[in-house]
Amino acid sequence: MKEIKQSSRLGEQYTVIKHSSGLTLKLCPMEGYSSAYALFATNYGSVDNCFKTGEDPDFLRVPEGIAHFLEHKLFESEEGDAFTRYAETGATANAYTTFDRTAYLFSCSENFAQSIDILLDFVTKPYFTPATVEKEQGIIGQEIKMYEDNPDARVFFNLLAAMYHKNPVRIDIVGTVDSIAQIDADILYRCYRTFYNLNNMVLAIAGSFEVDTVLEACDRILKPAAPIEILREQVEEPKEVREKRVEQHLPVAVPLFQIGFKGDAAPSPEENMLGQVEDEILMDIIAGESTTLYRQLYDEGLINATFVGDAMASRDYTLTVYGGESRDPDEVCRRIVAEIQRLGSQGIDPDVFQRTKKAAYGRYVGMFGRVESVAGLMVVTHFSGVEMYSLLDKVASVTLEEMERRLKGSFDTTRCALSVVCGG
Amino acid sequence: MSYEMLREPIGDGIYFSSVTDPKFKHNRLSVSFVLPLSRVGASDNAVVPHLLRKGCRECPDFSSLNARLCQLYGAVLDADVSKYGGYQLLEVSIRGLDNRYALEGEDIVQQCAQLLASVALDPNLDEDGLFPAKDVELERQYVMDTIESQINDKRGYALSRCMQVMCEGEPVAVRRYGYRDTAEKISARSAAEAYRNMLEVAPVEILFTGSGSADKAKEIFRRRFAGTRRSPGNYDPVRLRETPGGLKEKTEEMDLSQGKLVMGFRTGSITTQRQLYGARVFAALFGGTPFSKLFLNVRERLSLCYYCAARFDVATRLLTVDSGVETANKQKAQDEILAQLAAVQRGEFTDEELANTKLLMRGNVRTMTDSLSGLGGWYLTQILRGQNLSPGEDALQIEKVTREDVIQASGGVALDTVYFLRGHSEQEAAK
Numbered sequence: 001m002k003e004i005k006q007s008s009r010l011g012e013q014y015t016v017i018k019h020s021s022g023l024t025l026k027l028c029p030m031e032g033y034s035s036a037y038a039l040f041a042t043n044y045g046s047v048d049n050c051f052k053t054g055e056d057p058d059f060l061r062v063p064e065g066i067a068h069f070l071e072h073k074l075f076e077s078e079e080g081d082a083f084t085r086y087a088e089t090g091a092t093a094n095a096y097t098t099f100d101r102t103a104y105l106f107s108c109s110e111n112f113a114q115s116i117d118i119l120l121d122f123v124t125k126p127y128f129t130p131a132t133v134e135k136e137q138g139i140i141g142q143e144i145k146m147y148e149d150n151p152d153a154r155v156f157f158n159l160l161a162a163m164y165h166k167n168p169v170r171i172d173i174v175g176t177v178d179s180i181a182q183i184d185a186d187i188l189y190r191c192y193r194t195f196y197n198l199n200n201m202v203l204a205i206a207g208s209f210e211v212d213t214v215l216e217a218c219d220r221i222l223k224p225a226a227p228i229e230i231l232r233e234q235v236e237e238p239k240e241v242r243e244k245r246v247e248q249h250l251p252v253a254v255p256l257f258q259i260g261f262k263g264d265a266a267p268s269p270e271e272n273m274l275g276q277v278e279d280e281i282l283m284d285i286i287a288g289e290s291t292t293l294y295r296q297l298y299d300e301g302l303i304n305a306t307f308v309g310d311a312m313a314s315r316d317y318t319l320t321v322y323g324g325e326s327r328d329p330d331e332v333c334r335r336i337v338a339e340i341q342r343l344g345s346q347g348i349d350p351d352v353f354q355r356t357k358k359a360a361y362g363r364y365v366g367m368f369g370r371v372e373s374v375a376g377l378m379v380v381t382h383f384s385g386v387e388m389y390s391l392l393d394k395v396a397s398v399t400l401e402e403m404e405r406r407l408k409g410s411f412d413t414t415r416c417a418l419s420v421v422c423g424g
Numbered sequence: 425m426s427y428e429m430l431r432e433p434i435g436d437g438i439y440f441s442s443v444t445d446p447k448f449k450h451n452r453l454s455v456s457f458v459l460p461l462s463r464v465g466a467s468d469n470a471v472v473p474h475l476l477r478k479g480c481r482e483c484p485d486f487s488s489l490n491a492r493l494c495q496l497y498g499a500v501l502d503a504d505v506s507k508y509g510g511y512q513l514l515e516v517s518i519r520g521l522d523n524r525y526a527l528e529g530e531d532i533v534q535q536c537a538q539l540l541a542s543v544a545l546d547p548n549l550d551e552d553g554l555f556p557a558k559d560v561e562l563e564r565q566y567v568m569d570t571i572e573s574q575i576n577d578k579r580g581y582a583l584s585r586c587m588q589v590m591c592e593g594e595p596v597a598v599r600r601y602g603y604r605d606t607a608e609k610i611s612a613r614s615a616a617e618a619y620r621n622m623l624e625v626a627p628v629e630i631l632f633t634g635s636g637s638a639d640k641a642k643e644i645f646r647r648r649f650a651g652t653r654r655s656p657g658n659y660d661p662v663r664l665r666e667t668p669g670g671l672k673e674k675t676e677e678m679d680l681s682q683g684k685l686v687m688g689f690r691t692g693s694i695t696t697q698r699q700l701y702g703a704r705v706f707a708a709l710f711g712g713t714p715f716s717k718l719f720l721n722v723r724e725r726l727s728l729c730y731y732c733a734a735r736f737d738v739a740t741r742l743l744t745v746d747s748g749v750e751t752a753n754k755q756k757a758q759d760e761i762l763a764q765l766a767a768v769q770r771g772e773f774t775d776e777e778l779a780n781t782k783l784l785m786r787g788n789v790r791t792m793t794d795s796l797s798g799l800g801g802w803y804l805t806q807i808l809r810g811q812n813l814s815p816g817e818d819a820l821q822i823e824k825v826t827r828e829d830v831i832q833a834s835g836g837v838a839l840d841t842v843y844f845l846r847g848h849s850e851q852e853a854a855k
Contacts, residue, residue, distance in 0.1 A: 032447030035791040081724070083714040088776075090783030092791070093714070109790035138727035145682035146730055146748050151576050207794070251679045253572030290490035298486070299558065304566045305474070325569060355494035362497030362521045369449035371794055 007389035009396065010368055014378065014388070015211060021222035022199040026378040026388075027214060028206040030371060034109050036207035037371040038116060040123050041103035041379045043202075044195035046175075047168040047232075047314070048100075053194055054229030061233075062191060063182040065140075065175015068097040070188055072136050073128055074104070082122040091115040099169050100314045101383060102195075107372070112209045113217065120203075120221040126192045128185040137180055144174050151252050151421045159258045159321065159419035162243040166235040169317055170242075198225040204378035207371035237316070239264075241417040245330075248421050255422035257329030259336060262417075263318035264409035273384035276313035277360075277394045278406045279320050283309035284356045285348055285403070286339055286411070287322060293339045302332050320410060329420050337413045344407060353400050364392045427793050427814050429803050430638075434646040437656025438628040442638035443803055445793075449525060451533050451634025452796050453641055454517035455544045456804065457626035458659050461512045461595040467567055467602030468618035471610050473503035473514045474563040475555045475619075480542040492539065497521040499536050501543065508808050509739030510595035510662035514622060516544050519796070522635045533634075537641035541648040547619070554612040555619075564610040571601045575678070578845065582684035583746055586843035589674050590688040596662055596740050627656050629807055633800040659808070664740055666693050668840035675844045683751040684845040687761060689743040691736070692836020700738065701821050702829030706837075707736035709781040709830060710768055711745055716781070717764040717773070722747060728757050738809070743837060751846045758842065769834045771827070778827055786819040 006013040014028035046068060050061045075082045075095070086093045091108035093115075104123050108115050147153045157172050164170040174180075205214060241262055263279065266272050287293050287309065297303040307324035326332050367373045381388045431441040459469055483489040493499045499520035506513045520536040549555060574581050584599065591597040601607065630645050632638040668690050694700055711718035711734025722732040732747035749757045767773070792798035793815050806812055813821075 030447070032445065033794050035787075035794050083719075087713070087715040087780035087784070090780070090787040092784065092788060107787075107791055109787045135724075135727050139723060139730055142682065142728075142748060142750070143730040145750075149578050149680040149682055252576050253574075254569045256576070288490075288494075290487055290494050292487065294490075295487045298562065301562055301565060304562075304569060325573065355491055358527075359494040359498030361527070362499070362525075365449055365497075365521060365525050369447075 019218050022225040024202045026204040027211050028374050030207050033207045036112050036209040037107045037375045038205040039103045039105045039375045039379050040119050040203050041101050042195050043200050043383045044102050045098050045100040046173040049168050050233035052231050059233050064171050064179040068174050069183050071095050071097045071102050077125050077127045085118045089114045113213050116217045128188045141177050151250050151256050155256045155258050155419050155421045158246050159260045162246040162417040163241045163260050163262050165238050165242045167237045197228040199227055202382045204375045206374035241415050245418045250421050252423050254325040255420055258321050258323035258419045259333050260319050260321045260417050261411050262415040265317050269315045269384040270386050272313035272318050273386045274394055276311045279311035279410050281356055281360050333418045340411045340413050360395045364395050435649040436654045438649050440630045440642045442632040446635050448635040450519055451636045452519040454515055454631050456629045457514040457622045459512050459626050461510050461598040463598050466598055467606040468614045470505045470601045471563050471567050471615050472619050473516050476516050476543050477503035478559045479548045481546045481548055482542045484548040505600050507600040533636040534640045537644045541644050545648050554616045557612050560612045567601050568607045578684050582686045582845045586686035586688045590841040625657050633796050668838050672841040677848050680847050682748045686746045686843045688841040689837050690840050691741050691743050701825050702833035705825040706830045706833040707734050710734045713784050722760050728753050771831050782822050785822050789815045789819050
């Protein structure tokens with residue numbers, strides 16, 4: 001099954017193919033580019049820590065950090081590690097695990113056919129032994145310690161733990177030294193068989209490559225996977241945040257802060273993803289660089305050039321986060337809350353809305369100009385059930401009324417938490 | 425695409441360079457002022473781009489400047505301070521959507537170029553020629569915070585400390601934002617003097633990368649620079665000692681759970697292009713790839729760390745190796761790193777390892793041409809090295825490197841400094 005998706009705004013297109021193995025392919029050849037960027041991803045991340053398949057009698061709770069651990073381990077097979085295999089093709093390879101997905105990637109400017117073979121092969125051939133699991137516990141143990149010393153990571157994960165009572169987004173992606181010590185080969189295989197079913201995965205490629213090369217490799221390497229039903233434990237997450245304020249002491253010069261607003265999650269990931277586009281524009285309307293609030297905070301020395309906003313959305317959560325450095329994070333939080341309340345009662349200035357929307361449009365067009373971001377967008381939109389170009393259409397068509405409606409659900413000032421990392 | 429850079433002087437010590445490719449959706453224009461690093465002047469210089477970013481005579485108000493950028497489809501106006509060898513680069517840049525995506529037919533390229541020229545050359549100064557006092561105060565604080573916040577990134581901090589210990593007293597050791605004591609002294613007058621000095625003596629590099637036409641931008645800058653009086657200096661490559669004067673060791677403590685080991689090496693006498701490429705390939709084979717000696721041995725075989733990497737700096741010819749390790753494993757990691765160096769020096773690497781390393785380096789060079797920032801960074805570095813090599817030509821030079829070149833390059837590598845940042849001893853004892 002093959003379908004072409006087009007964007008009249010950009011004059012560009014990509015192809016979606018449901019392969020006979022069960023895998024979805026999203027392929028976007030881009031003219032004039034020297035490199036190709038491939039992502040082989042599964043709809044499986046750190047939040048999937050309690051699950052069962054349609055055939056399992058009971059839910060299985062797995063150690064925290066296992067999705068990330070599995071990502072590390074897949075690089076190893078009986079024939080050696082994938083890095084060594086890629087070494088012969090000249091591709092740059094890597095992988096990452098987020099809250100809701102795990103992706104294996106390579107970027108190359110030659111030998112694409114050999115590299116895609118390696119990618120499809122090693123991700124579909126797990127190989128875990130007690131010795132290799134133990135070796136990885138040492139390496140990931142050091143990775144965990146590295147993040148323990150990283151104030152940017154701490155301020156973020158502490159915020160999520162403060163905002164959520166039960167949703168597993170509150171848990172560190174890498175887990176802890178103790179949790180990863182509980183991981184063994186059997187449990188890795190169990191997770192693998194559930195989430196690395198090809199029907200739960202996507203292969204997204206952008207840049208310089210031929211579609212036929214990919215199809216030929218898929219036909220040759222992939223074995224058909226039986227359809228699978230994956231059930232994730234549903235948690236009853238209260239609307240309120242768990243703690244209003246959390247603080248940790250680490251050696252930093254100026255306190256780091258993040259202010260999070262817990263949004264109303266819609267029942268579908270699709271609505272959450274499109275809502276995220278609106279949230280990003282709203283964040284600029286509230287405290288973007290051109291706002292009066294930003295100017296006041298800056299002029300009073302409450303924020304500096306590190307101040308940024310970020311919106312996140314997934315299957316069952318949406319949140320927005322402002323962060324930066326400040327000597328008085330509590331005051332920054334009070335002022336942002338006051339501005340949201342003002343916008344709620346007085347409405348959004350149409351001029352501010354128009355220029356913020358225009359800026360968002362420029363930003364989104366830019367995303368379609370880089371191979372890695374096109375491939376990344378194809379993955380996240382696939383898992384959310386959104387057509388990729390509809391993000392740009394959403395930015396272009398969003399109205400002031402929609403923004404004002406969204407403000408109430410996404411920026412409820414009673415559901416706000418502050419995370420601070422400071423010295424001393 | 426061959427990605428050739430067109431380059432021409434448009435004033436006294438002012439060059440305009442451009443590299444274009446229709447595939448890009450944005451255009452980026454940067455103005456870089458190149459000044460020798462000095463301990464006393466670094467902070468005053470560093471505050472200047474940040475003051476320029478606050479507004480210009482045409483758009484004196486910070487909020488209206490930012491609103492204007494929104495109207496230009498979210499054009500990004502940036503101030504940056506970086507370091508190349510013994511030089512400090514002060515940069516203001518703008519990145520905006522190409523005209524073909526403008527919804528109302530605006531000439532975004534021209535408007536961005538005009539705005540950037542105003543920001544760089546027509547700042548909002550008062551009748552005494554000073555920047556607004558309030559802005560100076562805020563940006564002085566920002567420079568101080570940036571200096572002190574270096575400890576937030578433990579890996580970067582340890583690398584920087586190693587460099588300071590290794591090259592004490594030399595310009596390359598000077599931090600890009602200067603020091604707390606120099607930053608504290610930034611005043612409206614010192615910032616204005618730094619700005620005037622920069623306009624008068626710094627070589628200026630204007631670089632256009634993107635899909636649009638660079639011609640209008642070039643003419644705008646030619647015109648805007650026409651009125652400035654200048655006596656620019658040159659920038660010559662820095663020369664550091666080629667061999668260690670004896671091993672320097674330094675350990676410092678901080679509140680952290682993982683130690684950071686940094687080893688600084690001198691790389692001997694490198695006088696030809698061929699030797700330089702030999703050194704680059706050596707560094708990648710030693711510790712610059714996920715199949716390098718350091719990755720496979722220190723990380724994968726001994727499981728001592730998450731990262732262990734070597735980096736060769738072409739500007740200074742210094743090599744650093746850094747790794748995050750438990751304090752108890754520091755000596756073990758250090759011994760293994762030196763053992764792997766000795767192995768390469770003895771020629772203990774396969775032809776396949778060498779071929780794969782070169783293949784990856786070539787691939788990285790080509791891939792870099794797919795991003796505006798990659799291409800821009802490439803050519804600015806070329807300019808600073810006094811050459812104009814395209815990515816394709818660089819790939820060819822990498823290809824020519826032989827086993828003997830790598831062994832020869834490794835032979836010049838000698839340990840100069842070992843820096844270790846560790847947790848407090850009492851904390852570690854309590855674990």
